[in-house]
Amino acid sequence: MIEIRGLSKTFVGQDGDTVHALRDVDLDVAENEFLTVLGPSGCGKTTLLKAIAGLIPWNDGDILIDGTPVRGPGPDRGMVFQNFALLPWATVLDNVAFGLKMRGVGRSEREERARSLIALVGLSGFETKRPGELSGGMQQRVGIARALAVQPRVLLMDEPFGAVDEQTRRLLQEELLTIWEKRRMTVVFITHSMEEAVLLGDRVVLMSARPGRIAEIVPVPLRRPRSSDVGALERSGQYVEITAYLWDRLREMHEEQRPAEVAG
Amino acid sequence: MSTVTRHRGPRCASGFRGPRRASGFRAGPQPEQRPAPLRRLVNAAPLYQFLTFAVFAVGWELYARTRGGLLIPTFAETVQATAGLLGTAELWRAMYASNQALVLGFAIAVVAGVPAGIVLGRFRTLERFADVYLNILLVTPMAAIIPLLVMSVGFGLASRVILVAIFSIVMVVVNSRAGVRQVDPSLIEMARSFGATERQIWTRILLPGALPAIMTGIRLGLGRAVTGMVIVELLMVSTALGGLILEYRGLFKAPELYGTIVIILAEALLLISVARWSERKLTRWARPNPARSA
DSSP states (O other), X not given: OEEEEEEEEEEEOTTSOEEEEEEEEEEEEOTTOEEEEEOOTTSSHHHHHHHHHTOSOOSEEEEEETTEXXXXXXXXXXXXXXXXXOOTXXXXXXXXXXXXXXXXXXXXXXXXXXXXXXXXXXXTTOTTXXXXXXXXXXXXXXXXHHHHHTOOSEEEXXXXXXXXXXXXXXXXXXXXXXXXXXXXXXXXXXXXXXHHHHHHOSEEEEEEXXXXXEEEEEEOOOOSOOGGGHHHHXXXXXXXHHHHHHHHHHHHHHHHHHHHHHHO | OTTSOOOOOOGGGOXXXXXXXXXXXXXXXXXXXXXXXXXXXXXXXXXXXXXXHHHHHHHHHHHHHHHOOSSSOOHHHHHHHHHHHHTOHHHHHHHHHHHHHHHHHHHHHHHHHHHHHHHHHHOHHHHHHHHHHXXXXXXXXXXXXXXXXXXXXXXXXXXXXXXXXXXXXXXXXXXXXXXXXXXXXXXXXXXXXXXXXXXXXXXXIIHHHHHHHHHHHHHHHHHHHHHHHHHHHHHTOOOHHHHHHHHHHHTTOHHHHHHHHHHHHHHHHHHHHHHHHHHHHHTGGGSSOHHHHO
């Protein structure tokens, strides 16, 4: 469904050097696959996501969605942001309906769809509240509802639970699984948490930094649905094994990186 | 940025701000709180404003009675003169003339200043050209350009309007510019990801996001506009309220002189209050916790 071919992106750093944010990235994401992307900071995972979203230009390579090259943002993709990116002056209802409004959906239809998504993420009764009155976890539920409201075929999530506390994060992970099990869609989910990557993903894309490239793609053969018993899943041998493996690989990367960090 | 109040305070910075916090937080059993109506009265700003005013009035009266003379009227005389002035056609004519310059000049400042500030905020390259002029407007004593204005535009309404506009436009421009700049760039990215056009980014993100700062600029600009209005009348064109002040000074009519100043102060206060009120109404979301202050 998503095909990425030889994607490269460079930019000029502060000291004038050329930095390879992404170099020769090849990636295929299947229809309705939940793909998690894991890597150390600065490995270009957010750059990769923004490229798929059509928010940034790149130097070389192609991104195809159902065979159509990405030229900019499109209605087939919905994005969830790490810092929520909610309009502080707008109500929950207006925030959720924002994407629909940009697409010219009429008021009554827009509000009806927004309300059903607000119910889906468990925020019924908060329609007239503003983001400043909500907790971080509730704000990100609004962010998820807003992305789902445009009925995207691909959901792009940029470390969506990185800015909430650990307990809320676990609740949101379970809820995301529940929602995804109900309405299947293709998800590309950026994270820096190994546990999160394994818990949610069908495959984990492990990226390395400088240059940003795909180091390995690790399949996660844990059974689905996973939302019903996350606790048992996290105690299973397979889960423990995969997270341990990912950590070994990440530690290797950090050690390879260290001399470069000193030099740079 | 230093002339601008930050609008997006951290969420948790606003806590419970009641009388208990103010008296220091102590452990152990707390004394019972005062009954609600009394507490509200004790916490009400108008009460304190009235008290300080009363102290000021009594102090003035005492000073004027013991040390005063021809040039320092007592508080009572001033109140009396103020009331008297409000009944004269002369005052209202002066008010009309002054406010004509104020309204026109301030309107120009807002109509030109808000778009200018927004454009400067969005397109940074323009700033290199504009910055020096804004700084000049910010720091130069504006009274210095009055003779220049009179030479080029004359003594009429036009020069008063221009001066009021010049006085107030800086605040409007600088704050509008800062307002656009402090709009979270991730909101623009978010809007683009949902397919917003450039026009929609302006109307749905930049303008609403900058509105609190724009309103602050308008309020501060209004204050400067009143200053400009009076200064130009005092220094250049002896008409209107400034003219009255000069006239009463010449005639040694101290109570009327003070009364005129009181009327100008009252008008300025009223205008600022209206501006502050509409600022609050329009930008409820920008305060740290709207739920509690409502």
